[in-house]
Amino acid sequence: MSDYNFAYLDEQTKRMIRRAILKGIAVPGYQVPFASREMPMPYGWGTGGVQVSAACLMPEDTLKVIDQGADDTTNAVSIRKFFEKTAGIAVTEKTRAATVIQTRHRIPEEPLAEGQILVYQVPIPEPLRFLEPRETETRKMHALEEYGLMHVKLYEDIAKHGHIATSYAYPVKVEGRYVMDPSPIPKFDNPKMDMAAIQLFGAGREQRIYAVPPYTKVVSLDFEDHPFDPSKAEHPCDLCGAEHTYLDEVIVDDDGGRMFVCSDTDYCAERQALGHRGRLSPPETLAEEAAQ
Amino acid sequence: MPEKHMNEQSLIGAFEAPPQDAARAFRAALEALARPGSIHEITGGKAPAPMSEAAATLLLTLCDPETPLYLSGAHDTAEIRDWIAFQIGAPIVAPAEAMFALGTWEALLPVTEFPIGTAEYPDRSTTLIVETDALHQHGAQLTGPGIKTVASLSLPALDPFRMNAALFPLGLDFYFTSGTQIAGLPRSTQVSDMMETN
Incomplete structure (x- = not known):
């Protein structure tokens, strides 16, 4: 028996995160602000994903954690141990056996099923951040659906390299509305985001949660003459x-x-x-x- | 202010094991909202009548002193207010300030009084918990995120939900509760008459 509250976070924090997750589900691709907590691990190690997982885990869950696809790297092992200790849940390395999968930068090859939740660790949730540093402006751009700048960026890729050179964190449009950063997964994984499982994204340092419900249209941005290529x-x-x-x-x-x-x-x-x-x-x- | 005294009923009906019960309840609520038309069991909370176990459990799972709550019609009783004051601590407010609202569909009308969020913060909208007599997977046709092809759910009306979906990304989000069952209807769901799609 551990001396932690179930899944580490206190109940009021979990309620706050759960409310943010539900609003994220209701508005797919929109980044919901949340009061991210200090976690017993440094920013950049998945504090956002850990908080989302903590808010989702039930005692009956089986958790899998991957870092770049691997179950046995430091980040994955430590997060798995963290929840084994604080939530007492079962863990697995088998994609099929897991009910909750926390991931850093990959989507498992095995197609996910209904009943599974995929939790992404997100470093920079704002897809427009490197184009426009001001939060007030990017928020306005999302509100007005003003995504021309993103297409200019992709076009500049083509002008410079002859093709869209963005190979990870490749921007997607969710259900025809919000442009979303799929977290730094390789663009190879982008087509998998239209899946049967619930996808939740947590950015701890940036204090944002967003979501893609099952069977939601996720389209990688491209041009008619330069179609998206999941190379x-x-x-x-x-x-x-x-x-x-x-x-x-x-x-x-x-x-x-x-x-x-x-x-x-x-x-x-x-x-x-x-x-x-x-x-x-x-x-x-x-x-x-x-x-x- | 009427004289207040806590009745015993307000002291009971909380989760037996709050972290675990709330976690299970949240997953039911998450699945319900992420898969509109699906119906889930949600149990553990018991509030004074006429509040259903599903609604009581949902309030215990999502609400606290940070979430202004609107009680409508038959759900706005001294017993329920006492129960919420003791178990949850949510301030009871008017529709325009509500983050959550509880009542029957008729009592919650007109739903246009609830905040639908702003263009920059569409998440700042009310979640309505609509108490219904029964939930069935037939009736209105649902399409949109979370639905593989098409789903069906017994909705108390059509037009208000259509108009709500037209506001996307703004709009209200709904939970329907009946006994120990819960279903969800986010603003992203397109609602149509069963006849129209055929």
């Missing part, structure tokens, strides 16, 4: 052979050797367990020995 590395995964997943490029030696592996560690491991093999997979016999 990925032109390689199969070197461990599981998948050709349809988002890959990390890993430098493996001092001679320029490299490998490409699924960024979603759970998905990759499950494929390997099913017998899928990539270019650099150990032979099956070795893998079996290692498993024993």
